[in-house]
Amino acid sequence: MNIDTVPFAAEPAAPRTGLPKARDMSHHLNSITKRREANKLKELYKYAAIPGMIPMAGGVPSPAIFPFETLSADILRYDHLPLNPPRIPKKQGLFEWLFSSSSPVTDKINIPKYAPDPTDPMAIQLATSLQYAAATGPPAFPVWLRKYVETVFKPAFADWDVLLDVGATDAMTKVCSMMLSEGDSVLVEEWTYPGAMNAYLPYDVNVVGLPMDHEGIIAADMDKVLAEWDVEKQGRFPRMLYTVPTGQNPTGATMLADRRREVYEICSKYDIVIVEDEPYYCLFMDEYVPQGVKLSPVAQASRDAETSEGGKGNDAFLKSLPPSFLHFDTDGRVIRFDTFSKTSCPGSRLGWVTSSPIFIERLTRISECGTQAPSGFATALTLTMLNHWGWDGYVRWLRGIKANYRMKRDWMLDALADSFHLESDSNGLNPLVITTPFGRRFTGYARPNPASAEGRWDEKRGLTGAHGKPLISYIPPSAGMFVFLGVHLSGHPEYAALGDDATRILADRLWRVLAKHHVLFAPGWAFDPEGPHNIGGEGMGYFRLSFSIVTYEETRDAMEVFAKVLGKFLNK
């Protein structure tokens, strides 16, 4: 109990639909979490709400002495970002045309200390936002989030609820502290997000990477790992799967509907809790279409619908998003993280968890004695912005964000296509002239003349085989911010001589050479939970290339430098 800072205790969620309720998941709580107690002073808060009560029970400062009298912000309009920006920036000099120095058109939002009706619990006012608050945050926020969850995810059980957090990293730490005991086992993707590793590795967990393809975890391989689990050799049976199913970090893979259902069913079969971390959910941008390639009429119609203004475009966008694991979650075993970091800004430190009542209730207890509610500055400004834009406006904003990331992904993939001779692994045909199916892997070879867009393969370069040796391989990402790029380090002249550590040594050497040429990639080993790899494997060194903050020109320069440096590196 915390009578000074928790004016209202969280109540378990009422069933929201006619669907069955979640199953009991309390066996997944650790001993510390089971001992957390709910507020013993609920009755006190009931009395506190009686009009005319003289409030000497709490321990909160008077809003009169908060130094902030009003708060305001100039915010971008919801349609600020274009839905279908040109593939190549039009402005002269190829500078990032979109973000020119001229001031964009903005709207003003204002938050007063006292709303016109200060007793309205849905009102946003600094007297409330800047006061102590229940861990569940300002009441209007969960109302908004529940609408979002119901509309976008459509959970498959009735009594789900949401809980604000200060970002997915905070949520992950709370979930680990709720579930894990030292020596537990955790399932992850074969390449995984190091920020999450920081949360579970200190528990001395046994981490098991699951083989992936372009749609993430391969269900059959996952089932095999679990079916063959040997407690004596491998330790405790896994209780948690941590996954970034949309725009996986670092691979960019996205699990579509069938894959999610398959993985969900395995988790249900083996009683595994799914931690679904979805920072890039709204950045799902679908397949990469090489420059000059014509989409099929059906695909083009879909793309047109999704990039057109208005309600139909909004609907097409929502329909284009992959389903959440929640949509298949008849058990209530999914703990989903969403965040405003990519859709608004990371510094807001604002996100939310959606899950079954037992997990939401325990996470509320954990939040009450930790972060409490997120910063009132963040909730008040974000909620006021959402209310100003309205539901349709916010969906339009998300579409602009998506289009922006798709544009930047295409900048990088187009630059790779111009700096390397690319072939698609599955059919050997030039991907520049045919439509590539979702998830196809490209392999890049040296181009005789990278400066010439017409340059094709030149036998006279003296490279081995028909196309020389392969330099890079990658699967175009379907969401997120990254291209996960493999380098065929086994082609390096010293590879054999360097022995077991050759890949790591050469990757590190290449990374330094690139940095000296002013191109900074993230090294792939940082994402390696250290198991066998389906994406990668013997002789492949990986790098994660972020396209989120680079300009068109920087992207072109970097890929050109990379191709030159790599050619020299592997052929010296």
Place this chain on the structure above:
Amino acid sequence: MNIDTVPFAAEPAAPRTGLPKARDMSHHLNSITKRREANKLKELYKYAAIPGMIPMAGGVPSPAIFPFETLSADILRYDHLPLNPPRIPKKQGLFEWLFSSSSPVTDKINIPKYAPDPTDPMAIQLATSLQYAAATGPPAFPVWLRKYVETVFKPAFADWDVLLDVGATDAMTKVCSMMLSEGDSVLVEEWTYPGAMNAYLPYDVNVVGLPMDHEGIIAADMDKVLAEWDVEKQGRFPRMLYTVPTGQNPTGATMLADRRREVYEICSKYDIVIVEDEPYYCLFMDEYVPQGVKLSPVAQASRDAETSEGGKGNDAFLKSLPPSFLHFDTDGRVIRFDTFSKTSCPGSRLGWVTSSPIFIERLTRISECGTQAPSGFATALTLTMLNHWGWDGYVRWLRGIKANYRMKRDWMLDALADSFHLESDSNGLNPLVITTPFGRRFTGYARPNPASAEGRWDEKRGLTGAHGKPLISYIPPSAGMFVFLGVHLSGHPEYAALGDDATRILADRLWRVLAKHHVLFAPGWAFDPEGPHNIGGEGMGYFRLSFSIVTYEETRDAMEVFAKVLGKFLNK
């Protein structure tokens, strides 16, 4: 490592003074904390800072697509609150004159998306504030906090440092997760803050309450507890003392210099880490002086200096504050929590820890994979406000806050004096006509005519003894927001008949009767770690009365109702 969200790794603090460095405290870390790893990619960030580098390593969104273009606020002037408000509000109707509905004079602060020099690391701009940030927060903030710590606390070791948190509750949870293992023992005050209990109780800890007086923990009693510790009977030897030394919650006690030194020396002797939680530090308001009582010339001169405008007044205020445990901390065993919740607003969710390098470094690791930096809205607005006010302005603001709480404390204590016949325990003289020494306990008896300010003791009321039976006892708080008020429930006619649970049953009954009369106190049992009590004891039921948000009129009404209800309750 978390390459997406931690652009700069925290470096251990350089020694700040010529004092010795902290001792090694790493044996106080638990196994999970020892396993946390520092960022493996430090080198990457060194390269990232090179001008001209094309940044494809990180995973951060472009500030161009943050929807917030500018942020502004109207803030109160630093001298908004008077230093010496009149004892009785002057405005007609006795409404809270200070906070009339007319708008106060405010200044405008603005935070642009890009500062005039966006590369200045000290600049406050939304492009940085709303971006991912190191857990240490915007670089200008620790600079500001270190000045505060050095000036106000003057730590006794050289290599202390600060770390931002999202409030002291967050800090406490992090410290528990850093230090505690299931089954540890924790020392607390005999009455203690339930919000902190929520953080350590789930670890199944053995909680030991230490006897208190008006200055908090009694050093000799603490030494005795530790000297006589029996591991077989009492479990593991304590490793942590949790204390609120200024304006203790709920008792209002404050440890002054000698007491803190004594308690520190015991902790040093027995190798105990001191968690010093100081939300009310700047609300230290010194002794209560009853209405009409003249201070000694020396005390009056000190009060005059401390309530006068200007630099001398600021100096007198800073000098009047009790020393922090840090000031005696030659070992580096103090973990101090400060917060902006009472000096700015709780909704900012902003505070900081000051401690030795090992604890700051581990807490930084914990924050990196949890809360990360506090919300950029909160840090940007708070820092801009502090910079706008300047150092002297902020000190003046703190003095206004202190004066405001002193005024409100005096409202409540004056109202008690007018509603009860008070005597000072130690000398039996009427406290209304002599100066009361710091920490004296008052006992209240029924007044024959509470409505009359002239009313004194009336033998004809037929109460037992010279003054009838005692009704209440309390020590006027020297800081904070609360009066911790004991009711002599043993005087209730049913007390003996109710048996062992009489105090709890009668306290609960009284609490309900008061709530029905629209007076809401916090029940004392919520603050009880369940040990023997020096403040309280057999037959005493406690209530915590908050004076922070009630008006003058409400305070008068509440104490009058309380006196009437209590008289009836104990005499029926």
